[in-house]
Amino acid sequence: MMKEFERREGFQMRCADLNAWLDRLMDGELTDGQRRELEAHGRECPVCGEQIRATLEMKALFEEMPAEVDVPLAAQAKWRGAVRAEARGRASRRLYRRIGAAAAAVVLVAGIGWAMNARDIPLRSEKAAVSDAAEAPVEAAGALSEAADVEAMDAAPMMNDAVYKDVAYESEEALDYAASDAAVIEADGYAGSAAESASAPSAPMREIRLTVEDVDAASGVICDLVAEYDGTADAQRAEGGANLYVALPAENAADFLSAIAHLDVTGALSGLSGDFGEGTASLLLALEAKE
Amino acid sequence: MERTRNIIRLRRSRRWEVVRGVDENKLIRRAAGGDAAAFNELLGMHEKRMYAVALRMCNNAEDAQDCLQEAMLRIFRSISGFKAESSFSTWVYRITVNTCLDELRRRKNRPNTSLDGLLDTGWSPSDEDDTPDRHAARRQTRENLRRLIRELPEDMRAAVVLRDIEGYSYDEIAEILGANVGTVKSRISRGREKLREKITAHAELFDRPGV
Numbered sequence: 001m002m003k004e005f006e007r008r009e010g011f012q013m014r015c016a017d018l019n020a021w022l023d024r025l026m027d028g029e030l031t032d033g034q035r036r037e038l039e040a041h042g043r044e045c046p047v048c049g050e051q052i053r054a055t056l057e058m059k060a061l062f063e064e065m066p067a068e069v070d071v072p073l074a075a076q077a078k079w080r081g082a083v084r085a086e087a088r089g090r091a092s093r094r095l096y097r098r099i100g101a102a103a104a105a106v107v108l109v110a111g112i113g114w115a116m117n118a119r120d121i122p123l124r125s126e127k128a129a130v131s132d133a134a135e136a137p138v139e140a141a142g143a144l145s146e147a148a149d150v151e152a153m154d155a156a157p158m159m160n161d162a163v164y165k166d167v168a169y170e171s172e173e174a175l176d177y178a179a180s181d182a183a184v185i186e187a188d189g190y191a192g193s194a195a196e197s198a199s200a201p202s203a204p205m206r207e208i209r210l211t212v213e214d215v216d217a218a219s220g221v222i223c224d225l226v227a228e229y230d231g232t233a234d235a236q237r238a239e240g241g242a243n244l245y246v247a248l249p250a251e252n253a254a255d256f257l258s259a260i261a262h263l264d265v266t267g268a269l270s271g272l273s274g275d276f277g278e279g280t281a282s283l284l285l286a287l288e289a290k291e
Numbered sequence: 292m293e294r295t296r297n298i299i300r301l302r303r304s305r306r307w308e309v310v311r312g313v314d315e316n317k318l319i320r321r322a323a324g325g326d327a328a329a330f331n332e333l334l335g336m337h338e339k340r341m342y343a344v345a346l347r348m349c350n351n352a353e354d355a356q357d358c359l360q361e362a363m364l365r366i367f368r369s370i371s372g373f374k375a376e377s378s379f380s381t382w383v384y385r386i387t388v389n390t391c392l393d394e395l396r397r398r399k400n401r402p403n404t405s406l407d408g409l410l411d412t413g414w415s416p417s418d419e420d421d422t423p424d425r426h427a428a429r430r431q432t433r434e435n436l437r438r439l440i441r442e443l444p445e446d447m448r449a450a451v452v453l454r455d456i457e458g459y460s461y462d463e464i465a466e467i468l469g470a471n472v473g474t475v476k477s478r479i480s481r482g483r484e485k486l487r488e489k490i491t492a493h494a495e496l497f498d499r500p501g502v
Contacts, residue, residue, distance in 0.1 A: 022487070023480050026455065054490040057497050058483070061436045062455040064429065068339035069346055071359065076338070079360040080331045083367050087327035228328055 013041050018048050022055045073217035073263070080224065205245075205282040206274070208257070210264045215241050215289050218263045222246075222285060229256040241288035253281035265290050315379060323371040330367055337380060338363075340457065341387045347452040348391035350441060354398070355391075362390040377466065384457075385467045388449050395445055435496045439489045447482035454479050 013021055021038055024030050030038065042049035212218035219235055219242050226233040231248025248256060253276040261269040321329035334341075341362060345355035365386050373382060440448055446468075453464045461479075465472045490497050 019480060019484060023483065026483060050491055051487055054487040054497070055483070058436065058486055058490060059455075061433050064433060065347075065456045067343055067457050069343040071338050071342045072352075072356070075342075075356040075359060078356070079338075079363040082360055082364055083330055084327045086364060086367055087325050087330075090325055 013037060015045060015048055018051060022051065025052075025055060026059055073212075073214050073221060077217055077220040077224065081220075084224075205284050206276075207284040207286060208269070209286045209288070210260070210269060211266050211290050212263050212287055213265060213290050215287050218287055219244060221263060222260055222287075225256060225259050229259075231256070238286075241286065244283075244285040244287065246283040246285060247280050248283075250276040250278055250281040253283070260285075316375070319370065319373065319375075319379060322367070323373070327367075330370070334363055334366065334383070337383050341383065344384060344387055344452060344457060345391055347437065347440060347456060348388070348395065348448060350398075354394065358387070358391045358394050361394070362387045365390060381463060381466050384453075384459075385469070388453070388467055392445055392449065432497055435493070436486075436490075439486055439493075442489070443482050443485060447478045447485065450475055450478040451482040451486070455483075 021030070021034075025035070025038065038052060042052040210218070222244055223233050223235065226244075226246055226248060229248050229252040231246055231252070234245040236243045236245070246256075254274070257269065263269075315333065318329045318333040322333055338359065342355060342359050345358040345362070346352065349355040349358055366383060369386075373379065440451065443451065449468060450464055453459045453467060454461070459467065461472050461475055464479075465475045468475060470478075
């Protein structure tokens with residue numbers, strides 16, 4: 001820490017104070033006068049001069065390094081996919097637990113019914129029969145719950161113990177959303193195009209060209225976004241790129257295009273708008289790799 | 292031309308809300324409830340800076356991307372416990388730095404084989420007099436400095452990166468690293484001193500300005 005008197009203009013710095021001065025130089029806290037003082041000292045003292053030159057170079061290089069760096073598209077898609085998988089794993093575990101609880105309730109009701117009938121069975125007291133019936137569902141529920149936990153852990157292999165305790169789904173809405181979040185992917189087989197599977201299109205297919213850095217990565221990101229906007233996508237590889245046939249609710253089309261605009265390196269997609277009418281919007285996204 | 296046809300059908304029953312313009316707190320609440328779409332939108336605002344930190348902390352781009360993904364998962368897993376008492380971004384970068392430090396410790400004994408993956412993708416020449424040769428030379432010089440940064444002890448490395456590249460204040464760095472301000476200042480000062488020593492020792496790798 002630089003002492004108060006050292007901040008005065010015209011202060012004659014000593015070699016022993018060099019580190020403190022250089023820290024203030026790095027932090028941009030030296031006044032012009034102090035900086036001239038430092039440089040003057042560097043010219044007179046070769047040892048300090050060497051350190052000052054190294055610091056100036058280091059500072060200049062640090063300033064050239066950006067505080068933000070674009071994440072490669074493939075890496076973007078990867079972490080987003082991992083988060084979605086984690087969300088689905090949580091939802092599955094919650095669902096299994098609910099199924100387990102429901103099954104336990106069924107077993108309990110059946111057990112009570114059995115106990116009521118057991119009154120007629122000789123050599124057993126009514127109390128013992130009821131006690132047995134009460135234990136049976138507990139065991140059954142435990143087994144179901146255990147099985148559910150094992151399956152859930154399979155579904156979310158990256159989950160650790162701390163997370164295991166952290167079941168965040170508290171509302172039916174969240175559960176429904178996450179359970180339906182699963183993407184159904186049918187590969188290497190034609191099961192009807194996106195346009196066919198959607199309701200009757202209300203507007204002709206609109207073709208939009210995108211120039212992207214990485215066709216595969218961009219296709220993955222677009223397919224994810226199609227899902228976000230309640231649509232369906234049919235991906236078809238083409239020479240030097242890919243064609244994505246997209247059908248989605250017309251009211252979501254403009255927002256969807258806005259969301260994918262950043263993938264187009266030419267910037268031509270930014271600000272693209274239009275009336276997509278009502279019903280279903282059909283789009284052909286022609287992706288080609290940047291030269 | 293051989294064509295491969297993949298049919299991808301994706302369904303969702305819940306409509307995606309346009310989250311652009313939605314305030315951060317609302318996204319945090321939704322993400323805490325397990326909404327992956329809200330989480331992805333929220334963290335999409337921070338990923339570039341998180342990646343920049345990871346790139347400077349890790350040995351190569353591949354490791355940095357692994358750390359980014361792991362940090363995102365850690366944040367998703369613990370966001371329901373986030374307390375609004377501290378800044379969300381500070382909390383996010385704290386987890387990012389800790390993830391990188393954990394990864395560095397885990398891989399400590401592994402040889403570093405891929406330095407080439409570290410690319411300075413975000414920089415463009417700002418000087419009109421910059422020439423391709425000059426640009427390439429400066430890029431190489433920056434790479435030399437990055438190598439020296441990676442040789443710093445981990446605690447110093449994190450502090451120097453956060454201060455001198457990411458531009459955080461000493462107080463913010465103390466919060467991110469979970470250390471007191473005095474310790475942070477000391478780490479940064481010693482880290483810079485070590486870098487100066489290395490730059491001086493490898494003068495041929497740096498074109499230093501005259502004094």
